[in-house]
């Protein structure tokens with residue numbers, strides 16, 4: 450069996466349950482004259498037959514995975530800014546109450562959480578290789594070496610936090626080795642990532658793209674933590690980004706797991722979340738959404754309606770490429786990120802235009818690629834519906850509102 454068909458954590462065989470076939474890198478927005486050298490790989494997902502960790506079958510080469518100018522900034526969304534501010538305040542009230550506490554964030558996006566901690570006078574540090582932003586940064590991947598360097602200068606960490614990052618680290622061993630070095634004896638590692646249960650419930654298959662290597666469940670994270678000498682101490686469901694779980698991990702023997710851990714484990718068992726039959730049924734629903742969405746777009750075009758897309762998200766790469774949605778069906782996508790303007794969506798080559806273009810004039814229908822920000826966007830764009838415009842959504846099923 451080729452190495453890539455084995456679990457990245459425990460090396461057992463991966464049981465494949467869906468294949469999206471040829472897909473580009475989801476953040477590789479291309480210049481109009483640069484479409485000849487795009488990178489493609491086989492996007493397919495499977496579950497480990499032993500530890501039940503759901504993951505991509507193939508990884509993209511690491512030098513391509515973290516390419517320059519990564520266009521994600523959490524401050525693009527006021528909901529996410531509020532989420533990180535609230536998370537910081539929660540830490541300040543719970544885990545960061547000792548004398549001179551210290552918080553570390555792995556992959557700090559634009560630093561909202563650490564900035565909020567800093568304003569409260571708490572020592573903080575971001576650990577990430579690119580390291581732009583307003584907070585203090587240690588420029589490295591988080592592993593035993595960088596953890597030792599931080600320990601030497603700053604001492605042990607009371608909290609190591611990470612949002613939307615751990616699920617995209619193909620090799621988790623160095624991360625746990627780093628935690629073992631840096632965490633205070635009573636410290637916690639808190640991370641939040643998309644939840645497989647939520648992805649299945651909503652058929653949110655667009656969460657599956659190159660940068661999301663793992664799709665965690667409570668069952669798989671518990672096994673993962675124990676494998677590296679830790680314990681899964683708490684879990685909490687979060688509404689952000691279309692449904693996530695926040696996992697709290699502590700050193701083995703230091704914390705008693707909260708009832709929430711057993712409750713969610715029982716729920717996962719009841720739902721058959723890590724049964725192949727459930728995962729294969731999810732695959733059939735994905736195929737159904739493709740058929741319906743493509744038929745709807747063709748019908749609207751045939752009827753002479755204008756269509757635009759809204760939000761050139763990383764996750765829309767999977768939808769657009771899997772469904773074959775290109776500029777012939779959806780002539781442009783509006784987005785607030787200046788770095789994406791004038792470029793084409795990866796693989797599907799839909800031109801990205803500034804958000805202001807949306808109203809100039811409004812299309813008849815808007816395909817909401819950024820559905821995870823639906824509430825915020827629909828509130829902001831109220832005038833679109835008032836002018837007779839309609840949103841097209843495909844999560845949890847194809848519908849027009």
Ligand code: TMP
Nearest residue numbers: 525526760761762784785786819822826
């Ligand atoms: P994300 O789902 O990874 O946060 O990506 C959100 C994308 O959607 C990003 O390219 C910015 C875009 N966006 C808008 O264009 N308008 C908005 O109101 C929001 C919240 C996001």
